[in-house]
Amino acid sequence: MDKIITSFTESNNKFICNIQSIMNDETIQLKNEIMSLKYKNKKLNEEINDFKKVSFIKNLNNQLKEKDKIIKHLENELDLLKKSKSNKVVEEEVMEEGVEEEEEEDEEEVEEEEDEEVVEVEDEEVAEVEDEEEVEEEEVEVAEVEDEEVEVEEVEVEEVEEVEVEFSEKKLKPPNSTSRKLKYYFITDDENKDIYEKLENGELGEHVGKLIGKQNKPFFFE
Secondary structure (H helix, E strand, O other), rough: OHHHHHHHHHHHHHHHHHHHHHHHHHHHHHHHHHHHHHHHHHHHHHHHHHHHHHHHHHHHHHHHHHHHHHHHHHHHHHHHHHHHHHHHHHHHHHHHHHHHHHHHHHHHHHHHHHHHHHHHHHHHHHHHHOHHHHHHHHHHHHHHHHHHHHHHHHHHHHHHHHHHOOOOEEOOOOOOOOOOOEEEEEEEEEEEEEHHHHOOOOOOOOOOOOOOOEOOOOEEEE
């Protein structure tokens, strides 16, 4: 009986030892798996962080590209504004030159008329010295001629008033305008080429300028 008990105890102890050994092995294996999973989890987290960094950098790059496009667009608009401003300055200089030339021509015409009047006065004085009677007759004739000229001038004025001036519409850039929008104006078809405003109802407005030079550049009165 003692042998049986002893044998059972020994077998039981062996079984327990085997079970403990198996459990220890499994525990060690589980610990190793846990460590392996932790390591893999750490790697995955690092990869996720790397992806986040890459995505953030990509987003920054996209923002920089958009900002570069905006800067280029603004630079192009600035260049256009500079060009339009320089063209406007050139046009103003051309208009000023045209006005100066017209003023010089008017002054020359006035001087020529004054010279002609002086010559006429001197001729009349010489005629008076030579023969007073002839001068009186000439004065009478001059008076009659002047009366006739006045009558002719009145008739011509009436005829001029009856003449209708034809107009044509043309798009021009308004004075002191910063935009590129053109506006319709009425232009006379005669030699003066006067510029008149076109009102909203389509009627003729005020006389605001004229076309000057061979290229018919608009000049607006201040």
